[in-house]
Amino acid sequence: MMEFEWDRIALQLAKEIEEKIIPLFGTKKAGESVGTNVSGDVTKYVDRVAEDVILKELSPLGINIVSEEVGEIDSGSDYTAVIDPLDGSYNFYTGIPIFAFSIGVFKGKKPVYGAIYEFLTKNFYEAKPGEGAYLNGRPIKVNDPEPGKESLSFYTRGRCMEVVKKVKRIRVLGAIAVELAYVARGSLDGVFDIRNYVRPTDVAAGVLLVKEAGGIVTDESGRDFRVELSATEKTNIIAVANERLLNIILEAIKNEP
Secondary structure, eight states, rough: OOOHHHHHHHHHHHHHHHHHHHHTOOTTGGGGGEEEEETTTTTEHHHHHHHHHHHHHGGGGEEEEEETTEEEOOOSSSEEEEEEEEETTTHHHTTSSSSEEOOOOOEEEEEEEEEETTTTTOOOOEEEEEEEETTEEEEEOOOOOOOOOOOEEEOOSSSOHHHHHHHEEEOOSSSSHHHHHHHHHTTTSSEEEEEEEHHHHHHHHHHHHHHHOOOOOOOTOOOOOOOOOOOSEEEEEEESSHHHHHHHHHHHHHOOO
16 A cells, blocks of 8 residues: 655645746635536635646646635545645635635544645644644644633634624634644634534644644534545534633524523
8 A cells, every 4th residue: 555745745735826826816716716616605716726726736646636716536546635725715716815725634433634735924834633733844733722812713704603692703704724734723712603604624634633732522412523535525623722612602603592
């Protein structure tokens, strides 16, 4: 059975996408609609450019690919790469500098590697099960916020507003892969999305990062979050630094009017 150097592959992919897309940052061309993806969402020009790199580089490896635009490619391999070539596309084409490449690798259904690369800061986050989470090769850990001093990113459509009164800051950065990486490094204390909107491609790498950095990742009922190897499934996610924050969020969900 062939083994792969996932760290090298992930960084090489990120760098190749970077070379192709960064000249498009903040341009009208980047945001042009060029079709729809497997979920029926509009595909932007920059998404197509980024995904073309993925397909060109990964197809020769013979692994299965799950990606936002093209969907699921089953090559009969033990390995599946769950990829968002550009998380934060809207930020990208409107000139907001928060976007990233995300790859989660699974052997069967078990995660074996996750990486997120922020194109503008060149920050490269990595995690392997049982080996911890890293930023540019240095170990990272979730924050331990004082009660009432937490900083959360929170995606809602009017649900769960009680949480706003219980934490200090609410952020919404528009790229959940980046926000999960920020939870893992302690820059955010949590991110949660309860719009039934998040796809596995958005979070496959970030879930592993947060867990390996000592955080907790669940669904909206508090059960351990499992990444499905699907490009179309939509779900809710809660990723937090500690149990106290998780309980605040779950309580607010439970007590919704």
